[in-house]
Amino acid sequence: MRRHTLAVLPGDGVGPEVTRAALTVLDAAQERFGFSTARTEVPLGADHYLQTGELLTDEVTASLGTADAILFGAIGSPRVTPGILERGIILELRRRMQQAINLRPVRLYEGVPTPIAGLTPARCDLVIVRENTEGAYVAQGSTVHRGTAARVAVQESVNTWYAVERAVDFAYRLASVRRKRLTLCHKTNVLVEAGALWTDVMSAVGERYPDVETDYVHVDAMCMHLPVSPERFDVVVTDNLFGDIVTDLGAVLQGGLGVAASGNLNLDGSHPSMFEPIHGSAPDIAGRGWANPAGACLSLGMMLGHLGEGEAAAAVESATAAVLADLPALAGEGMGASTQELGERIAATLTEGSAPTITGSLMSQLARVMGGDDVAW
Numbered sequence: 490m491r492r493h494t495l496a497v498l499p500g501d502g503v504g505p506e507v508t509r510a511a512l513t514v515l516d517a518a519q520e521r522f523g524f525s526t527a528r529t530e531v532p533l534g535a536d537h538y539l540q541t542g543e544l545l546t547d548e549v550t551a552s553l554g555t556a557d558a559i560l561f562g563a564i565g566s567p568r569v570t571p572g573i574l575e576r577g578i579i580l581e582l583r584r585r586m587q588q589a590i591n592l593r594p595v596r597l598y599e600g601v602p603t604p605i606a607g608l609t610p611a612r613c614d615l616v617i618v619r620e621n622t623e624g625a626y627v628a629q630g631s632t633v634h635r636g637t638a639a640r641v642a643v644q645e646s647v648n649t650w651y652a653v654e655r656a657v658d659f660a661y662r663l664a665s666v667r668r669k670r671l672t673l674c675h676k677t678n679v680l681v682e683a684g685a686l687w688t689d690v691m692s693a694v695g696e697r698y699p700d701v702e703t704d705y706v707h708v709d710a711m712c713m714h715l716p717v718s719p720e721r722f723d724v725v726v727t728d729n730l731f732g733d734i735v736t737d738l739g740a741v742l743q744g745g746l747g748v749a750a751s752g753n754l755n756l757d758g759s760h761p762s763m764f765e766p767i768h769g770s771a772p773d774i775a776g777r778g779w780a781n782p783a784g785a786c787l788s789l790g791m792m793l794g795h796l797g798e799g800e801a802a803a804a805v806e807s808a809t810a811a812v813l814a815d816l817p818a819l820a821g822e823g824m825g826a827s828t829q830e831l832g833e834r835i836a837a838t839l840t841e842g843s844a845p846t847i848t849g850s851l852m853s854q855l856a857r858v859m860g861g862d863d864v865a866w
């Protein structure tokens with residue numbers, strides 16, 4: 490029987506609730522598709538930090554490094570100064586685990602309400618590939634004349650050919666198993682140095698993918714096109730900060746942050762990839778069963794695709810989409826069922842195999858993109 494080792498990081502706030510629901514769905518997927526997982530829970534987050542003063546220690550890094558994948562809930566708490574946990578755990582994990590890209594699908598499923606008037610599922614199925622290790626997120630920078638009126642803050646963005654090339658290459662590869670259309674999103678008219686590097690990488694890598702059509706959109710224009718005409722996009726590749734911003738907008742299109750999933754992918758197999766819902770820890774609703782587990786379940790689907798369990802991945806996606814379509818509201822008391830009940834409903838739908846099959850599933854595309862023998866990275 491195929492066996493995968495998982496590190497599970499439920500984290501803070503609603504993280505443990507949505508993770509528990511996702512693990513219920515994983516149990517059902519294992520049962521139906523004949524594989525097993527060995528799961529180790531890792532207590533990272535606010536409680537652990539407040540008790541021990543520890544963020545991500547070398548010891549925890551080493552133990553996480555032995556897992557095949559990491560399933561992540563949410564991190565962040567009003568009890569800790571903003572930024573400490575996010576930077577010390579999430580960003581540090583992405584960096585240490587060399588999770589080169591953050592893959593964020595923007596897909597509106599049938600029957601799911603979207604705030605964008607007139608938007609239909611047929612018009613909204615794209616994937617944003619966000620460079621995940623550098624740009625403005627390198628955590629470099631300096632302040633001079635601190636404490637005076639002459640204070641100067643410098644916060645640079647770092648763009649290496651190496652990291653941009655691996656993100657762009659993945660984006661081309663993904664586009665070639667989808668609708669063969671790749672858009673670079675940047676701000677080349679102002680950030681001319683970084684912009685030129687990204688543009689040159691697009692052209693150089695593009696020579697290896699002659700059947701993928703490319704175009705370019707400024708990030709500000711992207712914020713206009715995305716809600717109005719998402720059908721013009723298939724795969725979008727962008728830098729870390731632009732990717733952070735436009736994927737929140739993307740989540741709105743697909744029904745809100747509760748539905749949006751992501752995968753932090755290590756592309757060279759040196760470390761595990763990490764899968765997390767886009768939403769945060771939502772401390773205001775924690776413990777009430779009000780959080781929508783769909784983002785966590787769809788992230789689980791991406792994890793299964795990444796582990797080569799393509800069929801299970803597509804089934805998780807179909808079952809989650811079917812249950813979502815039945816919800817009266819996407820989060821809060823009005824969902825009609827608790828977080829865990831929804832997890833159980835998704836698990837039962839998966840077991841019965843009663844959900845309509847999702848066509849063009851990103852989850853199974855991921856299995857093809859990650860699993861091919863010819864994968865050089």
Ligand code: IPM
Pocket residue numbers: 575576579580733767
């Ligand atoms: C995200 C989040 C993180 C980011 C924060 C919590 C550091 O916004 O995953 O999009 O900026 O990457």
Ligand code: MG
Pocket residue numbers: 733734737
């Ligand atoms: Mg964000």
